[in-house]
Amino acid sequence: MNNARKNELKDNTFKVFALVCTSVGLIVLGLLLYNIISVGLTRINWDFITNLPSRRPGKAGIYTALLGMIWVVTLTLLISFPIGIGAGVYLEEYGKKNRFAKFIEINIANLAGVPSIIYGILGLELFGRLLALGNSILAASLTLSLLVLPVIIVATREAVKAVPNSLREASTGLGATRWQTISRIVLPASFGSILTGMILAVSRAVGETAPLIVVGALVYVPFAPKSPMDQFTVLPIQIFNWTSRPQQGFVVNAAAAIIILLLFVFILNGIAVFLRNRHNRRIKY
Amino acid sequence: MQKIKEKIIEGILFFCSSITVLTTLGIIIILTIETFQFFKDVSIVEFFTGTEWTPLFANKKFGILPLVSGTLLTTLIAILVALPLGLTIAIYLNEYADKRFKAFIKPLLEILAAIPTVVYGFFALTFITPILQTFIPSLGGFNALSAGLVMGVMIIPYVSSMSEDALSAVPNSLREAAYGMGSTRLQTAFKVMLPAASSGVIVSVILAISRAIGETMIVAVAAGQEPKLTFNPLNSVETITTYIVQVSMGDVPQNSIEFRSIFAAGITLFGLTFILNNISFWMKRKFQQKYE
Amino acid sequence: GGGQKTNKTESATGAIKIDGSSTVYPVSEAVAEEFRAIQPNVNVTVGESGTGGGFKKFSRNEIDISDASRPITVEEIEACTKAGINFIEIPVAFDGLAVVVSKQNTFIDHLTVAELKKLWEPAAQGTVKTWDQIRSSFPKEPIKLYGAGTASGTYDYFTEAICGKKGASRGDYTASEDDNVLVQGVSNDKNGLAYFGLAYYEQNIDKLKLIPVDNGNGPIAPSQETVGNGTYQPLSRPEFIYVNAKSAERKEVQDFVKFYIQNAGKLAKEIGYVPLGDAEYKLAEERFTKKVTGTMFANGKSIVGTKMSDLLKLEEGK
Amino acid sequence: MNKLEAKDVNLYYGEKHALKGISMGIKANSVTAFIGPSGCGKSTFLRCFNRMNDLIDNCRVEGEILIDGRDIYKNKINVVDHRKKIGMVFQKPNPFPKSIYENVAYGLRINGITHKKFIDETVERSLRQAALWDEVKDDLKKSALALSGGQQQRLCIARTLAVEPSVILMDEPASALDPISTAKIEELIHELKHKYTIVIVTHNMQQAARISDKTAFFYLGELIEYDETSTMFTNPAKEATQNYVTGRFG
């Protein structure tokens, strides 16, 4: 066998191997989904979504967990979005020179890798105890905000960085101040990507369990929260609770709730991918 | 007037970024205050060198090593899964797959990282462990292996997506040069692209490791909660994170030394990831300079 | 019932916050759910941050009722006193601890308390490794143990009841806060043995084999009956709620706690726990109406083997 | 008096010495061309005139740059106001991702002007001056990114004219354009010369010869020669200039 053939063979072997590797990931994903769907799908109906929690698996629903999750996620968004964008813009547009910005940058890289359970401890002590917010929606949202902040900041920075410098220069050349350039040119041009990062951050927040357990999300909440100071529960906690009960019926409930949660995550990720693709296609400099 | 407005805005934005520093400070302060109390009762030397961790037993021993070994063992298994798989996938997507396939597969794999980890935990316990037991009869119901494997699958996208990004960031001119010389795709990938993207790839792996170290729910559910100084993957182990949730949810009386032990464990965890994150940040810096 | 309508018109509003033991959680949840049917304007929330976590919140005045799967400790009482909090201690049900093995296990028919001790005591760690060391008729197979998470009330109780001291246990066993996880573990392990709440056994009868425990009066398997009448010893433990005395002045809390005591028996049974006797519930209700504060287990009095009714009576006499 | 004047300007990008002791004066209402091989510092020098280099992190400028006799690198100066007087057109057309109308109106809006009629008028006048009005007058709401390259470049010029600068700096404005667009831009420069002072960087020697009054040749950060355009192309003083304008390298 000559060398070229040998190389070609290696090349093709690797290709097959790589496809196998890719499939491993996808197969596990498939098994996981199949596993859950086969158990939980039949349990999903309108009652399941609108019922209050109950000790009877057949009667129990995810209404309050769903609403709690929506509350927490919305509030988390409202808190982390402006702060994250502000910080990202600062680091990319203002802070390039100064030492403090470098320090912040290292710091963000660090925070991005801090285990979520540590954020839980922080949230419990800082928001729950020190600011006396207890285990309210607000305390949880603040905790999750800190958790997703690094993700949003990094996404914002990438998005802002991707805006061609020529646009900044054009605006500056016309006599725009720095903030005018940022608010009128840079942010509108990068908004799509920022949004994408945002959604990915949210989809992370949606699935977080450990920090909320530590902050003290409740389990039995038989009413829809009405204010940020209300107590709440969220889907992952409801799932965690259900999986630890003795009755088989709750295992089914948990699977059904997982399906709903995954649906949430998929939709969010889908939107993010869609936005990313559309943005990439639309804006070409 | 305008100048003042600009200054105020800059101030506000500056404050936004300072919040991240405050967060770090908050974490460190909260962890150290309680840890400080903890080390009034427990010797630091015992903490870092002791081989038994039994704060909740009548005979209390505070050697963190079993938790650390449990953490490292599960992480190691996870990386042994995620590194070859993730890297191969990254190379495949970057060098072999056509654009549409890549645009489809990459987000699909990223779903793996988006699935709530509670779900993985039960998947490992009720699905993977029984399967493994048919091959390894001596495998216990809880073991580091099954938790580590599933965790490895979970972090595949960290390696595959980020490494792929790093490979994509290598100037196309290098790839063209390689092909122009008559390299096969495999040669281009391994002899040119991978070395050129090496620091980016290392960063992705380190982040994946730090993610695995911090992972809680999978190991809490599937690895058993037995603090054991072992590197045998067939054993059940306990990780630092598991210990923290366990105590957070349990019966431990407040202000007790048991309760404080979670802060000491927490700071160990923070320290571990802190070191890794700094290494990765430093690598990234180096890497960015090279191609600008 | 017929009283519901009138109840509704004068029904209280407000919020009642409950948190604490994950073992007691299902009872409180069931009571809260039923209570909601008659007083829908009272928002009762129940958390499960563990007995210890519950008392922590209780002593910070963050909650009205603390669920507990063990009596309050001296330190916790101290914390409450410091914060000016008085509490009313009310037993609500029993939880039998089941000792189980896998269905595949053929050699264990029963175990004595002494054998359990030999199996679980701290000294066993690293030395008691095969089943023949427990009883010579058992095969020389490796021992695999599963037990409650070391942070749980179940663990505290089991170690105290079997090994004689809280927290005195061997450490080389698989622990989990989550009893389903234990069920899963032991059912797949033919040399395994586990202990956890009776309710989990009852829901997994097909996978598990229950081991009767011999406390000197012959082997007795736990059941609603044997736990309820006190013959399954020493592995049945009482569960409590602790009511903040100040909260107990609020109408909705009074209504709720009374409702709790009246319905705990029925609901506990439904969940798989074991009700106290009628007389005991009566005494408990009296205790609440009279606002008797403090614990029946002062000076660290052990709960193992004590009959709830004796204690309640004793208190009353005081 | 010279409209623009540089006195011994040295510029550093960190360690790199990018401009070396450059001095030159530029008359009002003239066209000056900067030529030289890639990387010689043409753009860098051009950008000194509106302090665009301020945007670059590690950039340091020494020496004096005077506009109408005032040193713009003195502390007192308001950079933002100053830049309004100096228009700039870049190598690659860089319209904002907004409508055509909004691109031209941008400079007014950031000055707080909201008077609709005034903006309308300015937009039309500027587009006319840039010889673009007829082509776009019916599509003012259309995205500027949908225009062709040549149109985009003229839009960028119109955008600059709208704020009524007195100097226009152009960095290779026609290098990416087709011959017709190039001709249009050159014609435009010729027209604008009467009202504005124009400095243009170009790599096309013939273009420099056609449109400029004076030409400056840069090489490795130094100003090698600066003279009347006709002299530079027919009878330069330095050999390097000769080599470059005859295409010996670059």
Added chain:
Amino acid sequence: MNKLEAKDVNLYYGEKHALKGISMGIKANSVTAFIGPSGCGKSTFLRCFNRMNDLIDNCRVEGEILIDGRDIYKNKINVVDHRKKIGMVFQKPNPFPKSIYENVAYGLRINGITHKKFIDETVERSLRQAALWDEVKDDLKKSALALSGGQQQRLCIARTLAVEPSVILMDEPASALDPISTAKIEELIHELKHKYTIVIVTHNMQQAARISDKTAFFYLGELIEYDETSTMFTNPAKEATQNYVTGRFG
């Protein structure tokens, strides 16, 4: 017979029709220059000869490209082997992030050659041919990235020569270089012509005039004119060519 031959080549990037019906023949051991304004398709066409366009996702080629009379777009051909026969040098020097020695040895290594002496010899010979040996012979272990731009470009040429191709394609190889490096590269091309067939893209008209035997002028994806270099620059048949070579645009 022509060494290289294109027959009615059409190339599309997705929707974009980038090359329109191009036919031309190139003789062995000659230098052919491609000229034309930015974006006219010079690079695209050049890259057809070693099927480099295969790397671009949505790129589609129609027509025939023959090398030594064999159609390289036929299915049977082994692209990888084919590329070994066609060397390529790019606009920006792109050495691998390896040592100088390893850069040149790369082509041998991927062919499975491990014989140390042979590699040593080839590296030396190639570096000599590329007129780089004297400058680097003591630092062969040094990273290629530490070389200057001109040296890097010659290294890239040496790297190409090491695998002994018969055709060398060069895409603006001197555009980023200083006059001395440029002169060196031009000299090199002159030398290499005796052994290789060379096609070079350049935007420097004088360079094309200096080094090439034939010149092809492209415009908007079409081959406008292709003739002896002397004819193209003194007496072109088409007005567009005339306009371009005299710098009327571009």
